[in-house]
Structure formats: structure tokens, C-alpha cells
Amino acid sequence: MTSPIFTLPARAGIGLKPEHVAGLLEARPSLAFVEVHAENYMGAGGPPHRQLATIREVYPLSVHGVGLSLGGDEPLDLDHLEALAGVVERYEPEQVSEHLAWCRIDGHYLNDLLPIPYTDYSLNLICDHIDQTQTRLKRRILIENPAATLSYAESTMRESDFLIAMVKQSGCGLLLDVNNLFVSDSNLAIGAEDYIAALPGEAIGEIHLAGHHLKQIGNAEIRIDDHGSTVAPEVWSLYRDVIARFGRRPTLIEWDTDVPDLEVLLAEARTADRHAEFASLGGHADVFAS
Amino acid sequence: MSSLRELQRAMRDHAFDRGGTSATAAIADVHAFSPAERLGIHRNATLLGLGMALRASFPVTLRLVGEAFFDHMARDFLIAAPPRDPRMSRLGLEFPAFVGGYPAAAGLPYLSDVARLEVAWTHAYHAAEAAPLPPEALLTFPEERLGEVVLTPLPSLRFVASAYPVAAIWHANQPHHPEPEAISLDAGGEMAVVWRPGDTVRVQALGNGAFTFVMALATGQSLDTAWAGALALAPDFQLIPELQALLTARWFSEARLP
Numbered sequence: 001m002t003s004p005i006f007t008l009p010a011r012a013g014i015g016l017k018p019e020h021v022a023g024l025l026e027a028r029p030s031l032a033f034v035e036v037h038a039e040n041y042m043g044a045g046g047p048p049h050r051q052l053a054t055i056r057e058v059y060p061l062s063v064h065g066v067g068l069s070l071g072g073d074e075p076l077d078l079d080h081l082e083a084l085a086g087v088v089e090r091y092e093p094e095q096v097s098e099h100l101a102w103c104r105i106d107g108h109y110l111n112d113l114l115p116i117p118y119t120d121y122s123l124n125l126i127c128d129h130i131d132q133t134q135t136r137l138k139r140r141i142l143i144e145n146p147a148a149t150l151s152y153a154e155s156t157m158r159e160s161d162f163l164i165a166m167v168k169q170s171g172c173g174l175l176l177d178v179n180n181l182f183v184s185d186s187n188l189a190i191g192a193e194d195y196i197a198a199l200p201g202e203a204i205g206e207i208h209l210a211g212h213h214l215k216q217i218g219n220a221e222i223r224i225d226d227h228g229s230t231v232a233p234e235v236w237s238l239y240r241d242v243i244a245r246f247g248r249r250p251t252l253i254e255w256d257t258d259v260p261d262l263e264v265l266l267a268e269a270r271t272a273d274r275h276a277e278f279a280s281l282g283g284h285a286d287v288f289a290s
Numbered sequence: 291m292s293s294l295r296e297l298q299r300a301m302r303d304h305a306f307d308r309g310g311t312s313a314t315a316a317i318a319d320v321h322a323f324s325p326a327e328r329l330g331i332h333r334n335a336t337l338l339g340l341g342m343a344l345r346a347s348f349p350v351t352l353r354l355v356g357e358a359f360f361d362h363m364a365r366d367f368l369i370a371a372p373p374r375d376p377r378m379s380r381l382g383l384e385f386p387a388f389v390g391g392y393p394a395a396a397g398l399p400y401l402s403d404v405a406r407l408e409v410a411w412t413h414a415y416h417a418a419e420a421a422p423l424p425p426e427a428l429l430t431f432p433e434e435r436l437g438e439v440v441l442t443p444l445p446s447l448r449f450v451a452s453a454y455p456v457a458a459i460w461h462a463n464q465p466h467h468p469e470p471e472a473i474s475l476d477a478g479g480e481m482a483v484v485w486r487p488g489d490t491v492r493v494q495a496l497g498n499g500a501f502t503f504v505m506a507l508a509t510g511q512s513l514d515t516a517w518a519g520a521l522a523l524a525p526d527f528q529l530i531p532e533l534q535a536l537l538t539a540r541w542f543s544e545a546r547l548p
């Protein structure tokens with residue numbers, strides 16, 4: 001699998017929401033791509049497919065799976081892999097991605113992307129599942145780092161080491177979610193700067209940006225990744241670090257709860273492009289701190 | 291914890307509030323929060339997230355019982371039957387049966403049938419595309435063989451028969467009705483068809499004869515056989531106006547002789 005690592009334009013795109021389809025088709029704003037969750041297009045037909053088929057004629061497409069449970073310690077759900085392959089064959093997206101996570105065991109789905117322990121065992125497990133998926137889809141996929149609120153006592157590797165080994169062993173690419181990284185770092189002190197410095201930049205095919213919120217539990221606060229607000233200043237700052245180090249990448253603005261008007265998403269995408277442009281020109285100053 | 295699989299099973303049990311307390315031993319005890327608090331965040335994510343998805347799939351059921359009651363019932367359902375499909379469009383296929391046996395909802399005997407109607411709605415919304423028959427389709431057959439004609443239903447077509455006026459309840463509780471009018475349960479049962487002839491899902495109650503007729507056609511019976519069946523149930527059943535209705539309602543995609 002030797003396809004180039006990023007296949008979308010290296011600018012900002014947005015997640016596609018049904019309520020924005022009409023506005024996008026009417027105004028056709030400049031966007032590098034739109035991204036959809038594969039699971040929302042696994043029905044046979046109906047309005048979701050009618051909308052996506054039209055959108056797909058206008059914008060490059062990224063298909064993002066949330067249900068394959070690559071880190072689940074059981075065989076992959078073959079029906080689900082076939083359904084994913086069906087979406088990929090139907091729309092021929094420029095890019096396909098999934099998660100470093102598990103969400104299914106004994107056939108039960110948790111509708112939650114849970115981290116896995118970082119061990120040799122889980123590395124082999126997820127690499128086998130990635131290999132099976134890439135073989136079925138006949139393409140390289142990107143794997144996204146989780147937003148963690150917990151870690152495991154048995155982990156023997158740092159997350160960044162695990163990602164590096166996973167890329168080497170499976171041939172997958174990386175989807176670096178900078179908000180997830182910031183959330184995990186705040187909650188578990190995994191060291192975001194060292195993490196970024198360790199990553200193989202050539203493997204990073206896409207970046208995610210999103211909002212999160214602070215939740216009070218007892219006397220302390222934990223960061224919860226809910227994709228329900230604008231990108232936090234600290235996350236913009238990390239994003240500029242990533243771009244300054246690795247160059248520009250296709251960058252998604254994710255917004256999945258309390259979805260705002262299309263204009264708000266488009267403004268956030270333009271902001272991402274300004275940060276990326278600034279950072280790629282070597283800028284590090286906090287001119288964007290606000 | 292003996293294996294990753296055992297750990298994931300315990301975390302699943304914990305998330306669905308079915309035990310799984312052994313999972314806490316596997317979670318690193320770092321910084322401000324205990325393993326139990328960290329797992330609690332994931333239980334919330336699972337049960338609240340799936341509960342919101344059920345709300346979205348059953349808006350009329352939700353409106354009939356209110357958010358607090360619905361969320362409680364949804365949580366009990368999810369704990370009893372964790373989802374076996376990651377597609378939110380498939381979540382809650384067993385919800386109507388659960389609602390039917392839910393003791394706290396016993397005072398609302400129609401609720402389970404309303405939920406069944408909503409499952410049919412979701413099915414129709416995601417069903418495969420098929421162009422409905424044009425109204426003149428039956429004219430192309432020789433008159434003497436019309437009775438043999440067999441019709442193919444749209445992939446979206448579903449039938450919901452109830453001892454309660456489910457279609458009237460469903461229509462009265464759409465978002466554009468701020469205050470639903472009272473519906474008398476004494477009005478009797480309704481036989482509803484649910485289908486999607488284009489972009490929009492439709493819900494319509496049919497008379498006894500028409501419902502039997504359309505359902506027989508949908509299972510592949512010929513016009514003659516279906517008509518005979520409908521007449522047996524509803525002696526005043528009129529074929530010609532019903533055929534007219536059938537073609538203009540656009541429940542079928544294809545007509546052919548066997």
C-alpha cells in the first residue's frame with residue numbers, strides 16, 4: 001500500500017451535517033473537503049444518500065468510521081466491515097479513517113470510543129484488524145488517536161510509541177486529532193509536546209480540530225471531548241506547532257453536538273486556514289491568542 | 291484481569307450498569323480522579339449517548355411520555371438489551387416490544403404500537419430507492435388478464451396494525467402541532483401503511499378491506515386473490531376506487547404478469 005499519505009487538499013474542511021446540505025449546495029463555499037461518519041450512510045437509500053451523492057459532486061470526501069472497534073479483543077464484525085466497504089465503493093472517497101479504540105465486545109456496541117491498553121498484545125491485535133480492513137477496502141486507512149479520560153495500569157508503551165509501532169507494522173497512516181491530544185494530555189499528563197515531536201510526520205494524513213468542555217467532578221475538572229463548541233486557544237496553539245513541524249495537512253473542523261449555523265463552521269474552517277498559513281510560514285508568536 | 295477480552299467485558303458490563311466493578315482494578319490510578327470516577331464518565335457517555343439516539347428515533351413516543359419518563363425507560367431498555375449494531379438507524383428495533391412489557395407504561399397500552407410505527411418510519415426513511423409505478427401502469431395489461439397481475443412493493447413499504455388509532459396519534463404529535471388535539475381511544479384500532487414514495491416518509495391509515503388488499507399484494511398475491519381476500523373481510527370493499535387509490539398512493543414499484 002503505497003498511496004500518497006494525504007489525498008485531500010491540505011486546507012480546512014468541515015463535518016457534513018444534514019441541516020447544512022442545502023446551504024452548501026446553494027453557496028458552494030470554498031472548502032478543502034467534507035467528512036461524514038460512515039455509519040450514517042449504511043442504509044440502502046433515502047435522503048442521507050441523496051444528499052451525500054449531490055455533495056460528493058461538489059466537494060472532496062473523507063469517510064470516517066466510528067464503529068469498527070479495531071481495538072476490540074474479538075474478531076472484527078464482518079457485516080460491519082462489508083457495510084463500510086459498501087460506503088467506500090459507493091462514494092469512492094479520497095480518504096478513509098477509523099480509530100485507535102474499541103467500542104464492541106461479544107457483539108455489544110457501547111457507542112463510545114474507549115482507549116485500549118498499550119501493550120505488545122494490543123499492538124498485534126489492532127495491526128491485524130487494520131490489515132484486515134485495509135485488505136478489504138483495498139486502500140490505506142488513517143487511524144485517529146483517542147481523547148482519553150482514563151489509561152490502563154498494564155500499558156507498557158506511551159501512546160506516541162504505540163502509534164509509531166502501529167504505523168510501522170500495519171502500514172496505516174495517522175489522523176492526528178489535536179483536540180483529542182490536548183484533552184488526553186490535560187486529563188492524563190501524557191506530554192503533548194514530546195508526543196508531537198515523536199510522531200512520524202510523513203504518516204500524518206489528516207488533522208482533526210474540535211471543541212471540548214470542562215466537567216467538574218468533586219474538586220477537580222476533567223476535559224470531555226464533546227465536539228460542541230469552538231476550538232480552544234490551547235488547541236490552536238498545538239495545531240500551529242504541528243503545522244510548523246510537519247507542514248500543512250487536510251484539517252477537519254468537527255462539530256457534532258449543539259451544531260451551529262453553517263456560517264459558524266465555515267468561519268472556524270477559515271480560522272484554521274489562517275493558523276496553518278501563519279505556522280507554515282514559520283510564525284510562532286501568539287498573535288492568535290485570544 | 292486475565293486478558294484484554296475479560297477487561298473489555300468488564301468495562302462493557304460497567305458501562306451498561308450490569309456489574310463489571312472488577313474493571314476499576316485495571317485503570318491506572320493517576321492524578322485527580324479515581325478509576326471509578328473515570329469509568330463513570332464512560333458509563334455516562336454510553337448511556338446518555340444511546341439515550342439521545344433513542345430520543346431521536348422515537349420522537350412521538352418521547353412526546354407522549356415526556357423526557358424524564360422516556361429517558362428512564364430508554365436506560366432500562368439499553369441495560370436490558372445493549373445494542374448489537376453500530377448503526378443508529380438500527381438502534382431500538384426491539385424497543386417497541388420492550389415498551390409493551392414495561393410495567394410503568396402499562397397505563398398507555400397504545401405506546402408500544404406507536405413505537406412500532408416509528409420503527410417502520412425509520413425503516414422507510416433508509417430503505418432502498420425505487421421509482422413508484424405511474425398511475426396508468428395497469429392500463430398496459432390486457433383486460434382479461436388484469437386479475438393475474440402481481441405487484442412489487444416499494445422497499446420502504448411497511449404495515450402496522452393496531453387495536454389503537456396509532457396513525458391519528460402519530461399525526462397529532464408531529465412537531466408542527468404545538469398542542470396535540472385529544473384523540474379518543476374509543477375510536478377503535480387503525481391499520482397504517484408507512485412508505486416513502488420520494489424524499490418524504492408517509493403514514494396513512496387504511497380501512498380494513500384496503501389494508502388486507504394492499505398487504506396481500508405486497509406479499510406477492512395476484513390482484514384477483516388479494517381482492518377475494520379483502521372481500522372476505524370487508525364485503526363492501528370496492529375494487530375500482532381502491533385500485534385507483536393504490537396507484538396514486540404509489541406503494542408499488544413494478545407490475546407484471548407471472
Ligand SMILES: [Fe+2]
Pocket residue numbers: 144177180208254
Ligand atoms: Fe476526531
